[in-house]
Amino acid sequence: MITIITGIITEYNPFHNGHKYHLEQAKKDTSANSIVCVMSGNFMQRGIPALIDKWKRAEIAVKNGVDLVLELPLVYSVSSAEHFAFGSVSLLNRLNIIDNLYFGSESGNVNILKDISEILIKEPDEYRLSLKNNLYKGLPFHISRSNALIEYFKNDNIKDVLSNSNNILGIEYIKSLMKLKSNITPATLKREGGTYNSTQLNSNFSSATSIRKHLRNSSVDMIKNEVPMETYKILKDLSFSGYPFIFEEDIFKYIKYKLLLDGNSLSKIPDVSEGLDNRILSSILKCNSLNELILESKSKRYTYTRLNRILTQYFLNLEKYDLFKLTKSPAPYARVLAFNSNGKSILKKIKYNSDIEIITKMPKKNLNEHLEIDILGTKAYSLLNNKINPMDDYLKSPIII
Numbered sequence: 001m002i003t004i005i006t007g008i009i010t011e012y013n014p015f016h017n018g019h020k021y022h023l024e025q026a027k028k029d030t031s032a033n034s035i036v037c038v039m040s041g042n043f044m045q046r047g048i049p050a051l052i053d054k055w056k057r058a059e060i061a062v063k064n065g066v067d068l069v070l071e072l073p074l075v076y077s078v079s080s081a082e083h084f085a086f087g088s089v090s091l092l093n094r095l096n097i098i099d100n101l102y103f104g105s106e107s108g109n110v111n112i113l114k115d116i117s118e119i120l121i122k123e124p125d126e127y128r129l130s131l132k133n134n135l136y137k138g139l140p141f142h143i144s145r146s147n148a149l150i151e152y153f154k155n156d157n158i159k160d161v162l163s164n165s166n167n168i169l170g171i172e173y174i175k176s177l178m179k180l181k182s183n184i185t186p187a188t189l190k191r192e193g194g195t196y197n198s199t200q201l202n203s204n205f206s207s208a209t210s211i212r213k214h215l216r217n218s219s220v221d222m223i224k225n226e227v228p229m230e231t232y233k234i235l236k237d238l239s240f241s242g243y244p245f246i247f248e249e250d251i252f253k254y255i256k257y258k259l260l261l262d263g264n265s266l267s268k269i270p271d272v273s274e275g276l277d278n279r280i281l282s283s284i285l286k287c288n289s290l291n292e293l294i295l296e297s298k299s300k301r302y303t304y305t306r307l308n309r310i311l312t313q314y315f316l317n318l319e320k321y322d323l324f325k326l327t328k329s330p331a332p333y334a335r336v337l338a339f340n341s342n343g344k345s346i347l348k349k350i351k352y353n354s355d356i357e358i359i360t361k362m363p364k365k366n367l368n369e370h371l372e373i374d375i376l377g378t379k380a381y382s383l384l385n386n387k388i389n390p391m392d393d394y395l396k397s398p399i400i401i
Contacts, residue, residue: 025102103166
């Protein structure tokens with residue numbers, strides 16, 4: 001039998017019915033008999049900590065049909081969409097066994113996303129001039145880029161495509177495939193149900209944001225119909241055992257302490273410019289929550305999500321690293337979090353076809369900076385979650401289902 005392996009890039013925060021549908025459609029639409037998942041660890045791309053730790057989320061993923069879960073190195077998982085996508089795609093590409101990349105998008109049309117990606121890679125003169133003119137007007141880069149693409153294509157429908165977050169992420173995935181000259185074929189599923197930031201449960205597929213909100217304000221039973229049974233069982237057991245669900249506000253007191261202790265180091269985060277550090281420092285004394293601090297500090301150039309990500313990078317001590325260099329380089333290893341029997345066969349295939357380092361046990365010395373940051377992430381997460389040992393990266397083995 002021919003083996004077709006499809007890659008997916010996820011956060012599963014937590015794994016819900018929409019994710020289950022995406023997984024089933026990935027197998028159907030790409031005729032895949034194996035699924036490899038690259039998943040964010042303990043911190044998410046929008047700058048929030050994971051609801052539950054990476055090992056539990058990987059276990060839930062495999063119990064719901066994923067064959068192999070690999071951790072996206074933390075330096076990519078708390079970066080912009082461009083760097084998040086590049087890290088994820090470069091990891092899948094380096095395995096040398098992945099046939100397809102399957103992702104959700106509001107558009108559902110992979111050809112439109114490919115057309116846009118191609119212009120962003122090639123940057124024809126007409127597009128570059130339009131981009132320059134928009135930037136000259138003082139517009140933020142993402143708005144300038146969107147305007148330049150609309151002008152280039154002379155198609156107002158492009159504006160709708162570029163106004164949706166999953167389309168933008170899909171474009172970044174395809175751009176990364178093009179940059180890497182990858183043989184992986186991109187395919188997309190039209191996203192259904194609530195948008196990613198919707199706080200209301202949806203009769204079709206509820207967003208992870210709405211599920212987290214209801215978990216925070218009520219019991220696990222309230223979201224029973226929004227998640228697969230395997231997810232519900234594990235969340236229920238965790239809740240019963242006193243496991244703390246973690247929310248974005250939980251990091252505020254640590255950020256506030258660090259800002260009051262050594263606020264000048266905030267300027268070393270690469271994304272901080274134009275006096276943003278001073279604005280945050282002048283706001284911190286009067287703010288009593290992360291939401292207040294972000295609202296006090298946000299501007300046309302600095303969106304809520306971007307500020308959330310900056311503050312999380314600061315919480316993680318990432319100002320001590322050259323993030324620009326680290327996020328520009330391809331993922332240097334494949335860290336295994338969980339797998340099933342089929343996943344075990346996939347790992348053997350990776351070892352035969354790829355030269356990427358496969359990590360099932362954390363080395364105790366000669367760590368590269370990507371791994372150093374992963375370990376920092378677990379230590380930081382252990383401050384929020386008392387069920388996590390700061391040294392769990394060394395103590396825990398991959399979960400085998």
